[in-house]
Amino acid sequence: MGLNSLRQSAGCALAVLLYLFSVTTLAADEPKPLKLTTTADHSKFKELQREFQSGPEVTKACLTCHTEAAGQIHRTKHWKWEHLNPDSGQTLGKKHILNNFCISIASNYSACTSCHIGYGWKDANFDFSVKENIDCLVCHDTTGIYKKPPGLAGNPVIKDMELPPGSGKIVKGIDITKVAQKVGKSSRDTCGACHFFGGGGDAVKHGDLDSSMAAPDRELDxxxxxxxLDFTCATCHKTSSHDVAGSRYNPTAMDKDGVHIRGKVDNSNPATCVSCHGNGPHKKEERLNQHATKVACQTCHIPAFARGGVATKMSWDWSTAGERDAEGKQVVRKDDKGRVIYESRKGTFTLGENVKPEYFWFNGDVNYTLVTDKIEKSEGVIRINWLGGSPTDGKSLIWPVKVFRGSQPFDPINKTLVKPHTAGNDDTGYWKNLVWDKAVETGMKDAGLPFSGKVDFVKTEMFWPITHMVAPKENALACVECHSKNGRLAGIQGVYIPGRDANKLIDTIGWGIALLALLGSLGHGLMLFVARRKHQGE
Amino acid sequence: MKSAKPIAAAVLLTLLGASFSASAYDADWKRGRIYYRSVCTSCHVAMPVGSINPSAKTMAEWSSYIQADKHAKGKDTVKQYVSKSYRASIKSANKAAEKFAEVPDQELLDDIKAFLIKGAKDGEAPASCS
Incomplete structure (x- = not known):
């Protein structure tokens, strides 16, 4: 062996040693990164190690391991968009109700179902029994890149495409294979992809859920x-067999069941404050626990909603829609902050930030005015839904509520609310043509309901209890916010609120006792004074 | 001269080992988002420079920026503001710095990069600061 060979051998040995050293040293310096939030790295599963061309292909792969998941999903409100209220007997859910902002999904499926946990719900004939129509990724994406644009019936964009067709705008396709290989638990981002944007935009409907809640600070929540604490939505909305607890259709207004204890069978709602904090959460101030027998936690602990810098819509007036400019084009007007307050296709909006809620007695009962119910314009404001409750039923608390105010189309001959065809690049879509008769005719036909051909507008209100954006305790309402003449609870009846209320008898008795106490003190002092003078004189 | 080849190979393998170890980390864009907003943006809005949206740059621009490691036009480094020592210095007043106090520097930098690349102008989900 020559000197060169020796040198080469030594060099090679050094190379290997250095390589091993670099790997082992790095490994020793910093522990190997390990995901502690999951037990499975889905990219290692051979079922997912392929190129996917569509959502249903991914679902098919998911179901090869998660064999029971489809059956579970098919039972849920998130899948059916349908809920039978056991108390009122009303069939609710997005599939059936209407609201006074974006109104209804009927004939608008391709737009609205971008928030359905499925693929392909483009009309009333969608097959809810097909397993592969379930969209696993919309809830289990961890990449943050999974999007389902309106107009595609719940399908994501896999390849670059022009959207809306003819607009010249290109939407980039997403790497659905990457999304599939990185699935994990649901998060604020996945839930928020729909619930932050309900009504067609950020913060439109929910006042207490918007994009600021994706990564909020302590002051916001x-x-x-x-x-x-970094709670996800599912921390409170504890999910069992894919069924997410807590629903606005059937809420728990007063939770008498106390805290949930691990191992104990408990069928009560886990998404209440009480399920963690119990019925007496104020350790130092028993008086505050007494308040909790009449006042919902949210009333004091959510002093305002839309606090994250995103304005929520407070009213929506469809009756002003339809303007065109001198060239016949649709009009958009913005306020001095650049926020849209008028659109030809939608009408006039008012917006609010840091909004003080309105307050109502609420016992958990929620009833809806359905599209089949008769209404009278002469009765004034029609309630799209209303909250049951009274100060005396033993089931009600005073709750904070966002009240949606609006004016929306109705049929003055048949005396019903209507479901117009708004979204859609077709001859009857209101957003394209601004013609109400055609839009309502198409919508009502799709819903299988009669339409007289006449359209008028009626004022409406809708009530949603506020329960998110819980402020830190130091930012909870101060006493004077309610205990004052024109405080937040000025409109609440049936309960005596010191500082707000005046009862002549109670006031007379109180002032009388105070006067007697004063007279007693003065008399006692006078007697002491006289006795001392008398004593000094002796 | 011939003996230089194995030495060069050794150096290359060393770098490979280091890069292999680094690439094993699956960056957490959500953690990057929190740090970027709570540390980077909160400081920037207090300074004349103002906040910088991830969508203000392209993916290539963000990659170059992080690779160059020049903060404030080269007055200091980007890594400095992601380092454990920096986090330790502000953690009493910054909850994100406190929460991620023990995260290895490179992991946190990768997290931030993942958030910026994802939220870049031409990224998969262009993002603002809010």
Missing amino acids: VHMDATG
């Missing part, structure tokens, strides 16, 4: 604080 003490539970979801991204640098603190």
Whole structure:
């Protein structure tokens, strides 16, 4: 062996040693990254190690392992968009109700079902029994790139495409294979992809859920604080067999069941404050626990909604829609902050930030005015839904509520609300043609309901209890916010609120006792004074 | 001269080992988002520069920026503001720095990069600061 060979051998040995050293040293310096939030790296499963061309292909792969998941999903409100209220007997859910903002999904499926947990719900004939129509990714995406644009019936864009067709705008396709290989638990981002944007935009409907809640600070939400407790939605909306607990259609207004204890069978709603905090959460101030027998936690602990810098729509007036400019084009007007307050296709909006809620007695009963119910314009404002409750039923608490106010189309001959065809690049879509008769005719036909051919507008209100954006305790309402003449609870009846209320008898008795106490003190002092003078004189 | 080849190979393998170890980390864009907003943006809005949306740059521009490691036009480094020592210095007043105090520097930098690339102008989900 020559000197060169020796040198080469030594060099090679050094190379291997250095390589091993670099790997082992790095490994020793910093522990191997390990995901502690999951037990499975889905990219290692051979079922997912392929190129996917569509959502249903991914679902088929998911179901090879998660064999029972489809059956579970098919039972849920998130899948059916349908809910039978056991108390009122009303069939609710997005599939059936209407609201006074974006109104209804009937004939608008391709737009609205971008928020359905399925693929392909483009008309009333969608097959809810097909397993592969379930969209696993919309809830289990962890990449943050999974999107389902309106107009595609719940399908994502896999390849670059022009959307809306003819607009010249190109939507980039997403790497659905990457999304499939990185699935994980649901998150604020996945739930928020729909619930932050309900009504067609950020914060439109929910006042207490918007994009600011994706990574909120402590002031905005003490539970979801991204640098603190970092709750996901599912921390409270505890899910069982894919059924997400907590529903606005059937809420728990007063939770008498106390905290949920691990191992104990408990069928009560886990998404209440009480299920964690119990019925007496104020350890130092028993008086505050007494308040909790009449006042919902949310009333004091959510002093305002839309606090994250995103304005929520407070009213929507469809009756002003339809303007065109001198060239016949649709009009958009913005306020001084650049926020849209008028659109030809939608009408006039008012917006609000840091909005003080309105307050109502609420016992958990929610009833809806359905499209089949008769209404009278002469009766004034029609309630799209209304909250049951009274100060005396033993089931009600005073709750904070966002009240949606609007004016929407109705049929003055048949005396019903109507479901117009708004979204759609066709001859009857209102957003394209601004013609109400055609739009309502198409919508009502799709819903299988009669339409007289006449359209008028009626004022409406809708009531949603507020329960998110819980502030830190130091930012809870101060006493004077309610205990004052024109405080927040000025309109609440049936309960005596010191500082707000005046009862002549109670006031007379109180002032009388105070006067007697004063007279007693003065008399006692006078007697002491006289006795001392008398004593000094002796 | 011939003996230089194995040495060069050794150096290359060393770098490979290092890069292999680094690439094993699956960056967490959500953690990057929190740090970027709570540390980077919160400081920037207090400074004349103002906030910088991830969508203000392209993916290539963000990659170059992080690779160049020049903060404030080269007055200091980007890594400095992601380092454990920096986090330790502000953690009493910054909850994100406190929460991620023990995260290895490179992991946190990768997290931030993942958020910026994803939220870039031409990224998969262009993002603002809010």
